[in-house]
Amino acid sequence: xxxxxxxxxxxxxxxxxxxxxxxxxxxxxxxxxxxxxxxxxxxxxxxxxxxxxxxxxxxxxxxxxxxxxxxxxxxxxxxxxxxxxxxxxxxxxxxxxxxxxxxxxxxxxxxxxxxxxxxxxxxxxxxxxxxxxxxxxxxxxxxxxxxxxxxxxxxxxxxxxxxxxxxxxxxxxxxxxxxxxxxxxxxxxxxxxxxxxxxxxxxxxxxxxxxxxxxxxxxxxxxxxxxxxxxxxxxxxxxxxxxxxxxxxxxxxxxxxxxxxxxxxxxxxxxxxxxxxxxxxxxxxxxxxxxxxxxxxxxxx
Amino acid sequence: xxxxxxxxxxxxxxxxxxxxxxxxxxxxxxxxxxxxxxxxxxxxxxxxxxxxxxxxxxxxxxxxxxxxxxxxxxxxxxxxxxxxxxxxxxxxxxxxxxxxxxxxxxxxxxxxxxxxxxxxxxxxxxxxxxxxxxxxxxxxxxxxxxxxxxxxxxxxxxxxxxxxxxxxxxxxxxxxxxxxxxxxxxxxxxxxxxxxxxxxxxxxxxxxxxxxxxxxxxxxxxxxxxxxxxxxxxxxxxxxxxxxxxxxxxxxxxxxxxxxxxxxxxxxxxxxxxxxxx
Numbered sequence: 001x002x003x004x005x006x007x008x009x010x011x012x013x014x015x016x017x018x019x020x021x022x023x024x025x026x027x028x029x030x031x032x033x034x035x036x037x038x039x040x041x042x043x044x045x046x047x048x049x050x051x052x053x054x055x056x057x058x059x060x061x062x063x064x065x066x067x068x069x070x071x072x073x074x075x076x077x078x079x080x081x082x083x084x085x086x087x088x089x090x091x092x093x094x095x096x097x098x099x100x101x102x103x104x105x106x107x108x109x110x111x112x113x114x115x116x117x118x119x120x121x122x123x124x125x126x127x128x129x130x131x132x133x134x135x136x137x138x139x140x141x142x143x144x145x146x147x148x149x150x151x152x153x154x155x156x157x158x159x160x161x162x163x164x165x166x167x168x169x170x171x172x173x174x175x176x177x178x179x180x181x182x183x184x185x186x187x188x189x190x191x192x193x194x195x196x197x198x199x200x201x202x203x204x205x206x207x208x209x210x211x212x213x214x215x216x217x218x219x220x221x222x223x224x225x226x227x228x229x230x231x232x233x234x235x236x237x238x239x240x241x242x243x244x245x246x247x248x249x250x251x252x253x254x255x256x257x258x259x260x261x262x263x264x265x266x267x268x269x270x271x272x273x274x275x276x277x278x279x280x281x282x283x284x285x286x287x288x289x290x291x292x293x294x295x296x297x298x299x300x301x
Numbered sequence: 302x303x304x305x306x307x308x309x310x311x312x313x314x315x316x317x318x319x320x321x322x323x324x325x326x327x328x329x330x331x332x333x334x335x336x337x338x339x340x341x342x343x344x345x346x347x348x349x350x351x352x353x354x355x356x357x358x359x360x361x362x363x364x365x366x367x368x369x370x371x372x373x374x375x376x377x378x379x380x381x382x383x384x385x386x387x388x389x390x391x392x393x394x395x396x397x398x399x400x401x402x403x404x405x406x407x408x409x410x411x412x413x414x415x416x417x418x419x420x421x422x423x424x425x426x427x428x429x430x431x432x433x434x435x436x437x438x439x440x441x442x443x444x445x446x447x448x449x450x451x452x453x454x455x456x457x458x459x460x461x462x463x464x465x466x467x468x469x470x471x472x473x474x475x476x477x478x479x480x481x482x483x484x485x486x487x488x489x490x491x492x493x494x495x496x497x498x499x500x501x502x503x504x505x506x507x508x509x510x511x512x513x514x515x516x517x518x519x520x521x522x523x524x525x526x527x528x529x530x531x532x533x534x535x536x537x538x539x540x541x542x543x544x545x546x547x548x549x550x551x552x553x554x555x556x557x558x559x560x561x562x563x564x565x566x567x568x569x570x571x572x573x574x575x576x577x578x579x
Contacts, residue, residue: 057460
């Protein structure tokens with residue numbers, strides 16, 4: 001079990017941006033868009049076979065030529081303002097049927113990523129994922145930020161379009177971040193590395209649809225640009241946002257008028273602590289979720 | 302991070318330069334289970350080691366199959382006279398590579414295994430009245446050349462189709478190759494409607510190859526009796542259910558069945574076999 005590095009670049013206290021797939025693939029899309037916009041170079045990868053089931057067999061002329069595993073790649077980029085390390089994974093190491101990594105393998109993978117980051121003198125790590133929220137898809141997604149040390153809270157409050165868990169109504173600053181995008185924060189804390197998870201909001205009615213939600217990735221990229229003092233906006237991401245919006249509108253049009261009427265209330269609702277109560281009640285929220293559940297179950301049949 | 306050994310050794314197998322034969326439980330047509338069971342019985346194999354299930358299966362209870370509680374198995378058998386190691390096991394739910402590593406470690410460390418064959422069934426749209434076809438995926442060009450002596454070398458290309466994953470046998474073969482163990486995957490066609498039940502006729506093909514390859518002197522009479530019993534059962538299913546007969550006749554005439562027909566035939570045969578408690 002190990003890491004294969006192809007290069008040994010000299011990096012100046014780099015910042016790590018790591019992401020694994022999750023709901024809406026928000027984090028992975030954001031990290032990959034930044035990686036592409038900055039034309040980061042491949043650095044190496046984690047040997048995949050202890051973590052993943054292969055995804056493809058290659059047989060040529062009756063001989064097993066090889067197996068292809070989900071990619072887990074490190075990249076690096078030196079910029080004028082900051083040196084960056086990326087780790088982007090195609091899958092989370094999960095048992096059969098699972099979506100999120102947990103337990104021993106997840107812990108090992110988080111440590112391997114941090115081994116590489118610390119080897120290059122990393123000073124800060126960012127992960128990214130999804131924040132499932134009662135928001136409407138026409139709204140600009142905000143970014144929920146969770147640091148792994150309390151001394152980072154003031155800094156995080158200065159990030160644009162960003163909220164903390166304590167800003168959320170009824171949360172009292174509590175919550176959880178499932179899978180490796182969360183676990184890396186904890187392992188980084190254990191190893192004394194500052195880390196923040198940036199989660200782009202995804203409407204609650206899209207979370208079960210297995211569709212990417214690049215609109216939230218775009219919000220995460222904007223926040224990362226501001227934090228890092230760079231301007232790395234990928235045209236691919238902008239195009240993906242447009243395609244994503246079209247797809248979501250098509251799905252939305254398939255909801256019954258009653259469901260759409262309920263969901264449209266989300267345009268005016270705010271669930272953050274500081275705002276006035278909106279037109280949507282807890283009862284409305286429950287009803288919406290029940291109706292959506294019924295709707296999607298019917299679709300599966 | 303140190304990991305404890307996930308297997309238990311019950312006795313020294315006493316093999317050298319052996320060959321490992323791997324069959325998986327519950328594969329298509331139950332070929333793997335049938336073949337390992339048959340070889341172990343014919344060659345007086347003894348269980349000498351097993352992989353503990355705790356790291357590889359959820360163990361949150363048991364599944365019930367045909368009224369009986371199941372429990373994951375992963376056992377090694379040594380056949381001293383023929384110098385074969387047999388492995389029969391369930392497909393793990395996680396830690397696939399460590400599971401495969403354990404299989405190869407036992408075979409290499411305690412039996413000095415130099416060669417490996419995996420056996421498995423491949424769904425086919427041919428009827429049960431057609432001969433079963435077997436082909437091999439060689440682990441290396443040398444192995445392919447070797448298999449050509451047995452008429453098993455193929456020149457086909459294959460990439461896993463989108464949405465599917467490779468088989469555990471291919472993963473094992475790949476790992477064996479990395480360890481320098483020559484190997485091949487033996488795949489036999491199983492009529493799709495026998496995949497969920499049992500196809501002893503498909504089991505005969507790899508058994509014939511292994512019998513020739515290792516000069517095992519296997520007595521096929523019991524297997525042939527089972528093949529005859531399954532064929533008899535299928536004949537009765539056809540005679541009692543005109544729909545089953547119609548579907549099989551279509552396959553025999555090389556006509557394609559609609560998706561609903563495929564599902565109906567498979568369900569009817571499974572139901573019939575279960576009722577007859579084969």
